[in-house]
Amino acid sequence: MNIHTCKRSQKSKSDHPEAVLKRQRLANSQQSRRKHNFASRQYLTSTDPYTIPIDRANTQLNTNIHPNNINLQGTATTIPTVHELHSENVKRLDANTTADEVVRAIKRAQNLHDLHDVAEIAHFLVEEVDPSFAYGYRGSLLSRLAVAALHLNNIPIATRCITERRIHHRSSMLPLESSAIVRGLTRCHCVTEAWEVLEDELSLPLHGWVDFDSTATFNEDQQHLDEEATRRRLEVKERLIHRARGIGSIVSRHLYQEEPTAALAAVDKLRTMGQIVNEAGLTPSELDMPWEKLVRGAAMCESQRRNGVWDSIPETSPESPSTWPCNFVYPVLDAMIAFPSDNNDRTFEALCNALVRRTVFVTGAVDLKGCPSPDRGECAFIGRSNVGKSSLVNMLTNRKSLAFTSKTPGKTQQFNYFAVNDKPELERQIRYGDDVGGSKDRDSFYIVDLPGFGFAKVPQKQRQQWSDFMEEYFAKRKNLKVVFHLIDARHGPTEEDGRIMQKVGNLLDSNKTTYVVILTKADKNVKGADSEKNPGKVSNKVWEKLLETMKANKVGYAPIVLTSANTRLGRDEVWKYLRLAAEV
Ligand SMILES: Nc1nc2c(ncn2[C@@H]2O[C@H](COP(=O)(O)OP(=O)(O)OP(=O)(O)O)[C@@H](O)[C@H]2O)c(=O)[nH]1
Ligand SMILES: [Mg+2]
Incomplete structure (x- = not known):
């Protein structure tokens, strides 16, 4: 059977006299049910679903009950109207209804998107039932109902429940419930109301209300x-x-x-x-x-x-x-x-x-003239050979081999420039990879991976050349926004690191360029380091030595970030500074 014949047979089936009769019978029974339930019909057809039907408003009892008369079983005692529900379990809300039954009815109405029941429960709970009903628990019922109404996109019922809860049941408002209401309101695009609930019900602690002493550990002080x-x-x-x-x-x-x-x-x-x-x-x-x-x-x-x-x-x-x-x-x-x-x-x-939408290797510079035009911000990664500069660049850009890494020190031999977020020139080129340049985008920047210093196998002349270039680079590169100085977290700063700090202190304009110290390979200080529980650490000895060296070289102000390319520790924190290069 092809699609057309299938559709035709379905159509003829639904036109069958028996099917038509069945539909009519169903419609009639639904109509009589609606007639029978006059109050709810009126309620649902009203333009404001929360308008109280006149016949009910007239029959409301005086609900001022003396606290001594509170019904401890939590049942409603003075309800004049019977509220018929669609629910099989809780068929009606009346004088004998318990709070538990109301919860069940709300849950069912929410799950089955039964607006009729939600409206009936709201009427019962907000307008009619006496204050002793579900004493101490009424606020929770109202918030549940508000959430259910929001689930059904019925803002007026929800608003009524929220207001009632805030005015009359303030003392029993739970943060969990307020937060569920905020989420519901936000889902219904009532963001202003959500803010209101947030400000009113989940406001920050009052000044001096609770003393959060960050230096005191919770366990030690808890006893006291x-x-x-x-x-x-x-x-x-x-x-x-x-x-x-x-x-x-x-x-x-x-x-x-x-x-x-x-x-x-x-x-x-x-x-x-x-x-x-x-x-x-x-x-x-x-x-x-x-x-x-x-x-x-x-x-x-x-x-x-x-x-x-x-x-x-x-x-x-x-x-x-x-x-x-x-x-x-x-x-x-x-x-x-x-x-x-x-x-x-x-x-x-x-x-x-x-x-990092695109990354492109731009050039390997050996002097200032070889650097690309300074049309965007850039960040440089400097540090001893083999300290993990290239690995960190790869970790931060979430690329496996953007910068080449090696166990053998001295892998990086020039100032390697990588352009991040260049706009590709042609659509075709995007599909064929990242190997083509483009024009600058709003958040483009350069990452510069520098050769490592202090590697004995590199000839003295070459090392001197790199060192001179670095000085000139620090002093003259206008678009240099961030310098990341990498130091091995196991060993701390070497003498060479101290000299670099000195250069930074003397040559870098701290108003223009942010200098950040990064401790690498922190995972190596932890046995069986893993990304979740034990991503890495640094010893106190190394930490103190680092602070001392920084202070001695006038860069004590610089932030320090602990990282590991293996467990990906510190990546968000490094991005906090990396972004400075993008935001020019
Ligand atoms: N366990 C561990 N190993 C790392 C980490 N970072 C780098 N390594 C290893 O250290 C070695 C050197 O890493 P590279 O990224 O090439 O170091 P580099 O600083 O770029 O070295 P040069 O280019 O020679 O200056 C490689 O074998 C990396 O796998 C880290 O966080 N944890
Ligand atoms: Mg390298």
Whole structure:
């Protein structure tokens, strides 16, 4: 049977007199059911689904019940109206309904998208039932119902439940529930309302409320903290977790809705939370932030920008693209770095795909004249031979062999220039690989992999030539934005490293160029190092020696990053500085 005959036979089947009769019977029974349930019919046909039907409003009882009369079994005692539900388990809401049954009815209504039941439950819970019903638990019921209503895209019912909960059940509002409401509101595009809930219910701890002493380890001090302080501390932690996730979902909504300006503002709020999140000692697994999703959303916005979606926005507009960063992924990266690092491979993969779209080897320079024109920022990787410069470049760009690495020292013999994010000249060339140059894009930059110093087998004359070139390069290369000085984390700085620091101190303009010390091969200090639990470390002895050498050479101000090309430790942190070359 071909497709056409199949379709024809289906059509004729549905036109069969018996089928028509069956449909009519079904329609009639549905109609009579609706008639029977007069109240709910009125409720559903109202333009505002939360308008109370007049007949019900008139029959409401005075719900002011003295606290002494609270029904401890949590059942409703003064409900005048019976609310018929579609649910088989909880057929009606009336005087004998328990809180548990309401939860079941909400769950069912949410799962089966039963707006009728949601509306009935809302009416029962918000307008009619007396205050003793589900005492202490009513706020949770309301938040569950709000989430269910949002699940069904019914904003008026959700808003009513949220308001009722905030006004009358404030004391029992849980951060977990507030955060679920924020997510629901964001999903329904009610971002302003979501912000309101965030600000009101998940606001940061009041000043002095909880003392997050970052120097005190939680375990040691826990015994001395009285119970109340511990409880509050945990409460604040929970609130912070849900607040961070709530903002995360708002950022995500804006990014996937392609609203970059709003997304940038929200992601900045996330970044500013970083400090207190760290002080509170929250771990990445406790926070469980959706970084990968945010990075992918930012990358999607970025690709839309490259496709010219926002080109027509005028310069004078507050949403003008001229106020945006060179790549939307960078602000997300900033927030990620402000939070405790989870060193997640998938997130980094997404990050790298967005930040390093193309890499091209440009040239190997042996003097300043041989360097490409300084039309964009560049970052240089310097350090002793075999310290891991080329490996780090590959790790950071997520490329296996962009820069050649070798066990034999002295592999890199010239200033190797790699262009990142050049626009390809021809479409065809993209498909055939990265071996062709192009023109500069908004976030293009150069990575410069330098020859290693201190390798005995390289002739003295050659070493002198490299050293002279490096001095000239530090002093004269205008577009040099970042210098990464790599030092082996097992051995610490050598004498040669000290001399390099001296050159940096004397020649580099610290206002123009950022100098960063990177400790490499940190995995080698840990037996059986792995990327998740034990990515690498540095000994106190090496650390102290490094600080001393830096201070002695007037570069004590420089940041230090611990890395490993094997376990990929420190990659987000290094990108924090690498981006300075892109953002010119
Ligand atoms: N275990 C471990 N090995 C590393 C790491 N980084 C580099 N290596 C190894 O160290 C050796 C030297 O790495 P390269 O990246 O070629 O070093 P380089 O600094 O570029 O060396 P030159 O080009 O000679 O200056 C290679 O065998 C790498 O596999 C690291 O983080 N951990
Ligand atoms: Mg090398």
